[in-house]
Amino acid sequence: MARTFRFGLLLLALIGVGFASLSLLGPRAPVTPAPIRIGVVHALSGAMAESERGLVDALRLAIDELNSAGGLLGRPLELILIDSRSDWTLAAAAAERLITEEKVSALFACWTSSCRRALKPVVEAHQHLMFYPLQYEGLEQSPRILYLGAAPNQQIIPGARWALDRFGTRVYLVGSDYIFPRLANQFIRDLTNMVDGTVVAEHYVSMNEGDFSAIMTDLGEQMPDVVFNTLNGIANRSFFDALSQAGLTQIPVVSFSVAEPELRAMKHLPPHPLHFAVWGYFQSLPSEANRAFVAAFQQRYGPDRTTSDPLVASYQGVKLWAAAVAEAGTDNPRQINRTITRMSVAGPSGILVLDAGTRHAWRRVYVGQARADGQFDAAELSAGLVRPLPFPPLRSRDEWLALVATVAATMHNAAITANPTP
Numbered sequence: 001m002a003r004t005f006r007f008g009l010l011l012l013a014l015i016g017v018g019f020a021s022l023s024l025l026g027p028r029a030p031v032t033p034a035p036i037r038i039g040v041v042h043a044l045s046g047a048m049a050e051s052e053r054g055l056v057d058a059l060r061l062a063i064d065e066l067n068s069a070g071g072l073l074g075r076p077l078e079l080i081l082i083d084s085r086s087d088w089t090l091a092a093a094a095a096e097r098l099i100t101e102e103k104v105s106a107l108f109a110c111w112t113s114s115c116r117r118a119l120k121p122v123v124e125a126h127q128h129l130m131f132y133p134l135q136y137e138g139l140e141q142s143p144r145i146l147y148l149g150a151a152p153n154q155q156i157i158p159g160a161r162w163a164l165d166r167f168g169t170r171v172y173l174v175g176s177d178y179i180f181p182r183l184a185n186q187f188i189r190d191l192t193n194m195v196d197g198t199v200v201a202e203h204y205v206s207m208n209e210g211d212f213s214a215i216m217t218d219l220g221e222q223m224p225d226v227v228f229n230t231l232n233g234i235a236n237r238s239f240f241d242a243l244s245q246a247g248l249t250q251i252p253v254v255s256f257s258v259a260e261p262e263l264r265a266m267k268h269l270p271p272h273p274l275h276f277a278v279w280g281y282f283q284s285l286p287s288e289a290n291r292a293f294v295a296a297f298q299q300r301y302g303p304d305r306t307t308s309d310p311l312v313a314s315y316q317g318v319k320l321w322a323a324a325v326a327e328a329g330t331d332n333p334r335q336i337n338r339t340i341t342r343m344s345v346a347g348p349s350g351i352l353v354l355d356a357g358t359r360h361a362w363r364r365v366y367v368g369q370a371r372a373d374g375q376f377d378a379a380e381l382s383a384g385l386v387r388p389l390p391f392p393p394l395r396s397r398d399e400w401l402a403l404v405a406t407v408a409a410t411m412h413n414a415a416i417t418a419n420p421t422p
Contacts (some may be wrong), residue, residue: 031142035078036071036331038063038318039104041094041119043111046086046284047207047233051310052111054261055133056081057301058311059108062318064300072325080104085231086117086207095122095130105331106131106321108314112232113137114179117408120145129333131321133313135256135279137183138390139400146340147360148313148352150280151388154363156256158381159278160188160228162367163254168199168225172238172251175230176216177204182407184230190394200224207233211240211254219248229255237266244270254278266376275370279309280363281349282378291350306374307348313361316347320354351385360388
């Protein structure tokens with residue numbers, strides 16, 4: 001009994017020494033919760049870098065603002081970025097890595113439709129979630145992609161109708177050689193045919209194209225009423241430089257992929273007095289929310305930086321995703337996918353809300369006339385938010401899908417011809 005009592009006293013003494021040792025070490029450091037990771041796939045090099053860098057900056061700004069407000073679910077946010085190098089094959093591999101190895105909760109990715117189409121099967125195979133910020137040709141819906149840019153009835157179709165009414169029906173088509181320009185031009189062809197107009201020429205070039213001399217010669221001979229421009233990347237600079245050198249600035253040009261950053265990159269060129277662009281947002285819009293956003297963006301990145309429609313879509317997309325995470329109480333992509341179409345957020349371009357049936361955003365439509373200072377004077381073509389129609393009623397859905405398959409097959413075969421396997 002005495003031995004048991006002495007053992008008990010010894011045990012208590014040892015426990016006391018242990019607690020004393022812990023107290024000497026001081027309080028435990030707080031445990032930092034694991035971050036919620038957001039995957040980003042954009043071009044920081046190659047033909048599309050000039051356009052896509054700003055989207056990355058917008059994503060960083062949105063994430064920094066959320067972290068300054070305490071993060072989400074008590075956890076900080078972390079951006080994991082992979083440079084696609086303007087190559088959609090590399091972009092698809094990057095998405096696979098971000099989902100499987102980096103365990104990101106959402107993807108924000110791509111500019112071109114070729115990039116988006118390369119990532120689509122990856123995102124769907126993993127039942128993940130991707131935000132796409134660009135206007136595009138439509139003719140697609142995915143249960144795993146949220147389309148934040150304009151559908152055809154929110155940009156290409158109203159912009160083309162406006163130009164046909166304003167300038168005339170002899171049209172000239174110039175675009176980059178990939179799926180968006182080819183399908184966008186099909187919409188324009190259909191609209192032109194409806195008014196008994198004529199497509200006098202249709203040309204496609206690479207996004208790195210620097211020589212437009214042959215097109216300028218043809219353009220000078222044809223003298224169309226309007227040029228519809230679906231060029232992407234740095235080819236736009238060469239195109240507008242060629243127009244100036246050829247003295248063809250009296251021909252109106254309506255661009256569908258030139259926003260403020262691209263226009264500013266051409267500031268060394270004489271201004272084209274009849275250059276117009278069609279978007280759902282312009283930096284020059286006078287709302288208080290937009291002025292506050294532009295000020296915050298320029299304070300972070302410099303007073304010479306410009307915003308744009310795709311940049312704002314990227315920024316508001318993060319805020320919409322964050323609202324869905326807070327509502328659902330989880331960052332699980334499958335759960336957020338079920339929640340997010342019920343959410344809305346206010347931002348620089350107004351209210352961002354998704355159409356639950358199509359997973360595309362409701363958007364306004366503006367036409368802007370380019371200014372010498374790199375901005376646009378904007379006028380609204382819509383009478384409010386326009387419901388997205390990714391499959392416009394110009395043709396049946398089956399006809400559109402058949403056309404997409406034909407264009408994709410044509411481009412695939414052309415790629416094989418240009419790069420034969422040894």
